[in-house]
Amino acid sequence: MDKNKSRRPKRDAQELCASIPSASPPRRRSRRRDLRDPSATPDRPFQQLGTQATANTLVLGLPASLRAGDLEGGQPVPTQTQTQLPKPSLALPTQLIEQHATSSFADVDVESEGGVKVGGDTYDFEHDEEEVDEALRRNEAAAARALGGEPRNSGGIERGDEGCVLNHESSRSPYRRLAEMVAAASRRDVDGGAASVNPDRDPPAAAASPGDPKRFFSPVVAYFAPEVSKTRRGILGDRITERGGAVARDVNDPRVTHVLTTSTTYRHWNPAARLVSPDWAQACIRAGELRPEDEHPPALTGGVNPPASLSSSPLPPVASPMRLGPPPSSQDASQGHVVVDSGSGADGLVRPWLGKKRGAFACQRPSTAAPVNLNPHITRPLEELAAIYEDVLGGTNAYKARHHKQVAGAVERLDFVVTDVEQLCDPPVTPAFAQKTSTVRDKIRELLATGKLAKLEELKRKPDVEAVLELSGVWGIGTETARKLHREDGVSTVAQLRALAARQPGKLSANQHVGLRFYEEFKERIPRDEVEALAGHVEDAVAAVCPGCSVTVAGSYRRGKTSCGDVDVLLCPSEEFIRGGSQGAPGATVDTVEDILPAVLARLRTRGVVTDDLSTGTVSWMGVARLPDSRERLAPTTTDGAEGDGAVAVVTPKRLHRRMDIKTYTPDEMPFALLYFTGSGYFNRSMRTWADKAKGLSLHDRGFNLVRGNDMTAVRDAKFRDERDVFEYLGLEYVPPEDRSV
DNA sequence: TGGCGGTACTG
DNA sequence: CAGTAC
């Protein structure tokens, strides 16, 4: 444990405060060149992705810093175990550094489902202690067998065995042992025979000799990138395990040797693994032996038809998503970046807390999203409690919820298993852990001692809690409506609500009917490529209506997440269009900014992309969309397997209904809109507060307001061409989108 | 002890 | 206006 502690980044208040000045150096114009993202340099022409014919700009793709170059260039991929803090960039009060986006699981990339995995089985904490204990005993025996002797497995997968303290007598409490099991299990949580520690499951690997030609995959531990379709993953995965290999569920598993991906931009955390196309596995299967990896670099498989609108670049290459497509003219006009800090502070720096003793600052750093959650025994009950506070109790309880989630998130990012609250205190995981009293800290203590939370149990015993929790999961139904439905109509489940809605349609609003209809579909995550395909259709419509209008996907997509909860699209017409309507933008069928969205939506409706509306304004739309029923939309999945008779099965992906938002902004609002809709929610919150405290500004989705007295006046003394200008104006180092998933 | 974001749409 | 969502 001490070892783990020493690996943790040091961040005491002193150090954080000391880093403030460097966090916001008075930057001169010339420094803007050596920025992380070259394509975001003002001088560089913005890269267009749309069809040449239409001058539209579809801004998609991973943030530049996630691109292939990073993976191949041998730069160490930052892991959360690194010792020093990366260069501080955004100085913020620690109490504001909160994590997770809007909803509890909205931005979780790693599957955080299920309970604690122990040797392939999953236990959640509904089980009583005996049950957990028994499971631990079983698996300890199995693990001891697997680790103790020599032939750990036939695969020859080598890795260090550090930290495998499974047989320790010193571990007294069941939860300490559980914690250790969790740590161990997460290291060997590999599907398929090779590394399983559970004797009940597939031990065949032990029987075969390593040299067996039929088991040529034995040195391979494959991980399928999320964009590889389920079917393909299943088929190839089976072939690989049949032939002695293993399939890892987690890309961070140190034993992963090959990452199978179609994306050249796939970001993975295991630098030791090779990035290959799934075709590589197929070639190996066909050849009956391992084939050279170089022959199959990660790429789209042949015969794949990307959606028409994206055909020029199936995986959008280098256009920087944090750079909104600037109207060409404004680019020419950008002789100098006239973002002048006319505000407070002679040196342009504001450090309101710097002199204070307790002024704890956290510096925003690249948020190395936790690859695996080593502490579900803490985070899950906390999140559960938070969900009840937020969705059931509502009101000011949302603030309790927020704090519980903040702590859960901080604990989830830890790279060691927590067995004692003190581990969370010496460098405090959140500022609250440095205080004398903290109720959440007490809750964790209780959790570690007893394995449960009295508060949570008590709340869960209340009869309406579960009902309200479920009902408020319907879009458009919040705590109040859910409670009323349960109280007055005796509705407890979505199924019952559907029955009620059928009997008495007037009970629900139109939006709630929509939410109810797509209840299941809205809960599904949206893969990146589908986000791109949907955005591609928006781009087509925009191109037809208003050439030159940029189309940008914000949201968690822009933060580089592999899947998203919804599709967030921002439109920004050119300045020519703003000035001259269809005269300024030849080809436009509309004349004002307000006309764009309705026209775009009309086209999307006739194509069947937009299916329902949730709220419709002139510049903002929220609704439902899905991919149209055409033959070439998402990459069809070819499943000619090892048996290879040449048959190609085209698997039709189910076209789920997705939540989509589209908003139009003028070029001068666009940087703020991008910032706001890229999030995360917690990142926004911290930036808002910083703007308020440091500069007396209120930050919103279309600009700054100067807060003086009661009234607020818009800031008009500075020009903001992109997000960087906003950061700069606030005296903050730029934080790229992918590092904003705080 | 009060504040915790400000805005827009629906009904 | 309350409720909801962003």
Next chain:
DNA sequence: GCCA
């Protein structure tokens, strides 16, 4: 529930 935490913080100023």
